[in-house]
Each structure stands twice: as structure tokens, then as C-alpha cells.
Amino acid sequence: MTLSTDTNLSKAVQVLKNAQRICILTGAGISAESGIPTFRDEQSGLWKSFRAEDLASIDAFNRDPKLVWSWYQWRRAEVKDKSPNPAHHALAKWQQHSVKADKPSQQLSLITQNVDDLHEQAGSSATHLHGELWKNHCSDCGMPYIAHIDTGSTELVECDACGGYVRPSIVWFGEMLPQRAWQVAQQSADNCDVFMSIGTSSIVYPAAGLAQVAKQNGATVIEINPHPTDSGLVDIQIPYPAGQALPALINQLGL
Structure with a gap:
């Protein structure tokens, strides 16, 4: 099965077409596709x-x-x-489309655990949970x-x-997340119809708890990760790199 014929991608498209509030959490995996080593990688x-x-x-x-x-x-x-990759550009295009619509039918909140500025370079507005490099x-x-x-x-x-x-x-080990950023993330997760986890293993708390909050409030949880986490919270798994999955996703959304 190829990405274009993946039934989970089709399921995600249908869910997202009907969603009014979407909360997206990105992690190190999306930046790794731009050549940025993950925090857990061996130092060089x-x-x-x-x-x-x-x-x-x-x-x-x-x-x-x-x-x-x-x-x-x-x-x-x-x-x-380092430069934004197709995943960053796809998210920026999606976010900009939702803002520019005469009567926006979707609210897209982008939360990131990454400290780089690749989302901003691509044209997105992102809330940084772990600070900015x-x-x-x-x-x-x-x-x-x-x-x-x-x-x-x-x-x-x-x-x-x-x-x-x-x-x-x-944000260093033992330090609190920025209060304003965490409030935005919590509110987005509390109120969303769909929660998307992209390029993150969902093991770093407290950010990893956002999917649980969304799920408890009735949201559909979609995961895009070539290494699925097998979390019981996930409703739809798309086991492909974000740089492949997100352009395909917004293409099928007609953006």
C-alpha cells in the first residue's frame, strides 16, 4: 500500500474536513527531516x-x-x-488558508516542542512549549x-x-514550561475536535498529556509518525514521515 492509497490517510481527511477546531502538536521528528539532530541523538x-x-x-x-x-x-x-521541509510548508499553507478564509470554518492551533524556528520560517505562527533557541x-x-x-x-x-x-x-530539565504557552496549549487541547501528533513519541511530559486531555474531551487523535507509538489514545495512525504525509493530506483536503 502506498501513501496515496492508505486508508488511514483517507480516514484522517474525512475527519479533518468536518473539524472546526484542530490542535496540532509537533515534535523533533518534523525537524529531523530538515537535518536537525533530535535532542536524544548522540552528540558529535x-x-x-x-x-x-x-x-x-x-x-x-x-x-x-x-x-x-x-x-x-x-x-x-x-x-x-537548516531550512523548512515540505511538512513545515504544508502546515503553514494549511494555517494560512484557515486564517485567510472570509468565513473561517476551521481554527488551527500549532503547538511545538521544538526550539528551532523552522515553523516560522515556513510562515506559520507557533506556540513554543520548550522555549526558542x-x-x-x-x-x-x-x-x-x-x-x-x-x-x-x-x-x-x-x-x-x-x-x-x-x-x-x-526550558531546561527541572524548569517549568512558559506559563502563557502552556495555557494556550491546554486550551487548544481542551477545545479541539481533532488532535494531531506529528513527529513526536509522546513520552515527554507534560506536553505528552495534551493528547490525553483532548481524547477525554471527545477529540479524535491522529498520529503522523514513521515509528508509531502504539498508544491506546490514537484513533488514526499514519506511519509515514511528516514530509510525505502532510503534503498528501492537505492536497486531499483541497488546500
């Missing part, structure tokens, strides 16, 4: 001896701020030349740091307001 180069989990915490930053800052500068350098703030006073930072430099940057070290605006 100078970072091969480190685990990502040991660098992404406030304790690690307090212990050795230059080490953690250097790692994030390396991550930024790895990401800066290209934003920074002071580790002491919390003041946003908006000046340009050269990804080629590993020198620590000091806050203009208090002199504290600037850190990436990323």
Missing part, C-alpha cells in the same frame, strides 16, 4: 563525551556556564543553515537580551541590566 565532535541531559540544566549552567553556553552556541551553528535572557534577573549574538563566539555574554550571565531561553 567535541561534545561526544557529553550527554545532552547533563548540559541542559540550571545546575550545569551554574557549575560551568561557559561549557553550557558553548554547547548552545554549537547547536545554533548547527541549526542556522534564538532567544536569550539573563540567568539572574530574567531580563530578555535582544542584542545580536554571533554563533561563532563562545564567550559568555553579560546582562546589560545586572551583569549576570545571559543564557538561552530554553
Whole structure:
């Protein structure tokens, strides 16, 4: 069976055509198709001896701020030349169509666990649950740091307001999700007719609980992932890469 004749794709199309409120959660898999390593991938180069989990915490930053800052500068350098793939473009086209309609029949909420800006590059408006790689703030006073930072430099940057070290605006282990972003995600999941999980294993909480919330409120749960999670929450599984499945999906939706 090919994607174009996949019965689950057809089922998803029918469900989505009748949906008024759609909540979409994207994860590392969609960005991996653009060549961005997932957070759980083995580190490379100078970072091969480190685990990502040991660098992404406030304790690690307090212990050795230059080490953690250097790692994030390396991550930024790895990401800066990456471009949106067909999945990002398909979601942007879908979202823009729903906004431009004279009488919008659908409300499309895009929530992402990714810290890159590929959704925005493609033209989408996304809510970032785990922060944004290209934003920074002071580790002491919390003041946003908006000046340009050269990804080629590993020198620590000091806050203009208090002199504290600037850190990436990323949600580290042990930190709370951004309150506003989490409220948007919860409301979208609470009120949706269809919840779509794309390129995420649904094991990272609290984001993974959004599908459960949607399901409890009567939503149909659709998963797009070449490695299905076999979750009992999923109603329709489309076991293909997002870069293949999403263009096919919006094509059949007539967008």
C-alpha cells in the first residue's frame, strides 16, 4: 500500500474536513527531516563525551556556564543553515488558508516542542512549549537580551541590566514550561475536535498529556509518525514521515 492509497490517510481527511477546531502538536521528528539532530541523538565532535541531559540544566549552567553556553552556541551553528521541509510548508499553507478564509470554518492551533524556528520560517505562527533557541535572557534577573549574538563566539555574554550571565531561553530539565504557552496549549487541547501528533513519541511530559486531555474531551487523535507509538489514545495512525504525509493530506483536503 502506498501513501496515496492508505486508508488511514483517507480516514484522517474525512475527519479533518468536518473539524472546526484542530490542535496540532509537533515534535523533533518534523525537524529531523530538515537535518536537525533530535535532542536524544548522540552528540558529535567535541561534545561526544557529553550527554545532552547533563548540559541542559540550571545546575550545569551554574557549575560551568561557559561549557553550557558553548554547547548552545554549537547547536545554533548547527541549526542556522537548516531550512523548512515540505511538512513545515504544508502546515503553514494549511494555517494560512484557515486564517485567510472570509468565513473561517476551521481554527488551527500549532503547538511545538521544538526550539528551532523552522515553523516560522515556513510562515506559520507557533506556540513554543520548550522555549526558542534564538532567544536569550539573563540567568539572574530574567531580563530578555535582544542584542545580536554571533554563533561563532563562545564567550559568555553579560546582562546589560545586572551583569549576570545571559543564557538561552530554553526550558531546561527541572524548569517549568512558559506559563502563557502552556495555557494556550491546554486550551487548544481542551477545545479541539481533532488532535494531531506529528513527529513526536509522546513520552515527554507534560506536553505528552495534551493528547490525553483532548481524547477525554471527545477529540479524535491522529498520529503522523514513521515509528508509531502504539498508544491506546490514537484513533488514526499514519506511519509515514511528516514530509510525505502532510503534503498528501492537505492536497486531499483541497488546500
